[in-house]
Amino acid sequence: MDLGSNSFHLIVARVRDGDLQIIDKEREMVRLAAGLDADRRLTPEAMERAMACLTRFGQLLRDMPPGSVRVVGTNTLRSARNSRELIEHAEQVLGHPVEIIAGVEEARLIYLGVAHGLPDPGGTRLVVDIGGGSTEVILGEGFEPVRMESLHMGCVSFTRRFFPDGGITRKRLQKARLAALLEMEPIVAEYRQRGWEQAVGASGTVRAVRKVVESMGLSENGISAAALSQLVEHLADFRHHDELDLPGLAPERKPVFVGGALVLLGVFEALRIRHMMVSEFALREGLLFDLLGRIRHEDVRERTVESLLRRYQVDARQASRVADTVCRLHQQAMADWQLDDDNLARLLDWSARLHEIGMDIAHSGYHKHGAYVLRHADMPGFSQPEQEVMATLVRAHRRKFPQAEFQSLPESWIKPLTRLALLLRLAVVLHRARSDTPLPDFTLEVKKKTLTLTFPEGWLEEHPLTAADLQQEAGYLAKAGFGLAFE
Numbered sequence: 001m002d003l004g005s006n007s008f009h010l011i012v013a014r015v016r017d018g019d020l021q022i023i024d025k026e027r028e029m030v031r032l033a034a035g036l037d038a039d040r041r042l043t044p045e046a047m048e049r050a051m052a053c054l055t056r057f058g059q060l061l062r063d064m065p066p067g068s069v070r071v072v073g074t075n076t077l078r079s080a081r082n083s084r085e086l087i088e089h090a091e092q093v094l095g096h097p098v099e100i101i102a103g104v105e106e107a108r109l110i111y112l113g114v115a116h117g118l119p120d121p122g123g124t125r126l127v128v129d130i131g132g133g134s135t136e137v138i139l140g141e142g143f144e145p146v147r148m149e150s151l152h153m154g155c156v157s158f159t160r161r162f163f164p165d166g167g168i169t170r171k172r173l174q175k176a177r178l179a180a181l182l183e184m185e186p187i188v189a190e191y192r193q194r195g196w197e198q199a200v201g202a203s204g205t206v207r208a209v210r211k212v213v214e215s216m217g218l219s220e221n222g223i224s225a226a227a228l229s230q231l232v233e234h235l236a237d238f239r240h241h242d243e244l245d246l247p248g249l250a251p252e253r254k255p256v257f258v259g260g261a262l263v264l265l266g267v268f269e270a271l272r273i274r275h276m277m278v279s280e281f282a283l284r285e286g287l288l289f290d291l292l293g294r295i296r297h298e299d300v301r302e303r304t305v306e307s308l309l310r311r312y313q314v315d316a317r318q319a320s321r322v323a324d325t326v327c328r329l330h331q332q333a334m335a336d337w338q339l340d341d342d343n344l345a346r347l348l349d350w351s352a353r354l355h356e357i358g359m360d361i362a363h364s365g366y367h368k369h370g371a372y373v374l375r376h377a378d379m380p381g382f383s384q385p386e387q388e389v390m391a392t393l394v395r396a397h398r399r400k401f402p403q404a405e406f407q408s409l410p411e412s413w414i415k416p417l418t419r420l421a422l423l424l425r426l427a428v429v430l431h432r433a434r435s436d437t438p439l440p441d442f443t444l445e446v447k448k449k450t451l452t453l454t455f456p457e458g459w460l461e462e463h464p465l466t467a468a469d470l471q472q473e474a475g476y477l478a479k480a481g482f483g484l485a486f487e
Helices: 044-061 073-078 083-095 104-118 155-162 170-194 203-215 225-235 251-271 283-295 300-311 316-337 342-353 366-376 384-395 402-406 410-429 466-480
Strands: 005-016 019-029 071-073 098-099 125-132 135-141 144-151 198-202 275-278 441-449 452-453 484-487
Touching: 005 044, 005 203, 005 283, 019 044, 044 083, 071 073, 071 083, 071 384, 073 083, 073 104, 073 366, 083 098, 083 155, 098 384, 104 125, 104 135, 104 144, 104 198, 104 283, 125 251, 125 384, 135 170, 135 251, 144 170, 155 170, 170 225, 170 251, 170 402, 198 203, 203 225, 203 275, 225 251, 251 410, 300 342, 316 342, 316 410, 316 441, 342 384, 342 410, 366 384, 384 402, 410 452, 466 484
Parallel strands: 071 098, 125 198, 198 275, 452 484
Antiparallel strands: 005 019, 125 135, 135 144, 441 452
């Protein structure tokens, strides 16, 4: 499910013979971005439209098993100051978590969807997706994107900016065209230099323009540069979007059609596109194929973690030791602490492997550097909430327990993430010596805010530094209201 800035989309598929068979689709024009006020807060009217749509979609999703549904929010939910209220409502009525994804992750998923929907032409493909609040421009080969950009322009945002009252004039059209060219300017040189063999457009604006220019007889099998220029020139003949009389244009698309067409014109002119094919697949299909990859254990997030380990020169052996031990601790604490969420378990594992990522920046305060990287880096496959989870765990894995960091999280996150952070801290303490000698069989018992570690008789006496480290950790945790005992 794609909670877009203009429309909400739902697509349901089943796996057949290793491939996806689409069995149901729903789409509703919610115009979320049009409901942003001057303070970038969603108005009550926009909230009501969105919540009504979510409630209807929830009837189809509520009984689907955990892990079989992905719901993502894009540009408007990224930027709206009160989006949390809508997200919490969505999770309640849908029965599944909502992920807010960064622009670059949105671009990756769009490319994945488009690449699965068209034959591979060989060489490089340019994909352009114009949404309500952002435009994604991607270069890729096969199923892999090689360059991704998310630009701050879309059919709704340009409509609000240049045609707020629906009025159309040549002056407004020219201002919108120049604004689109300015937004494109920073990426033009690199994209032109790389080049492409095929240009493809996706999502509502591009499909609407294609239908209009083909219905007008201006272009065939997609959108030509000449047809798009003639269409925009023709738009000046109308005084208001309500008057738009264009063959093939759906009535609900009229309010944002002019803004979207000017964004597309700017992309065509800046990149000197001659002809653009149109894909029926986009972000939501990309989500399906990404979910299928996770089901098949081909999770792109694993590749992202491996890439970060190499880029920041993390000690792989130490990362593996800590990850293996935190897994043992998690297994023993899972039932009593109600930590049986599979995705949280994976995020804990990745956090353990990346807990020293900040050392490549500076040893002093490296847990803080690592948290900053994980919070702000472009991480293909990860949603913004997932990056926030990992950043919080890495920030909390050593020294004083940062309770304030947890209090700023959504309330439902605080208890499970605090408990995961405690497990990660113990795993790091137990491997402070960075030794290849395996740890003995130990047991962990947890009860609410107390943890008890039991080692084989005499082992702690033989390892006094570990005992001292555990004693120091007990002091840190006591100040945060937790008890740690070991014997």
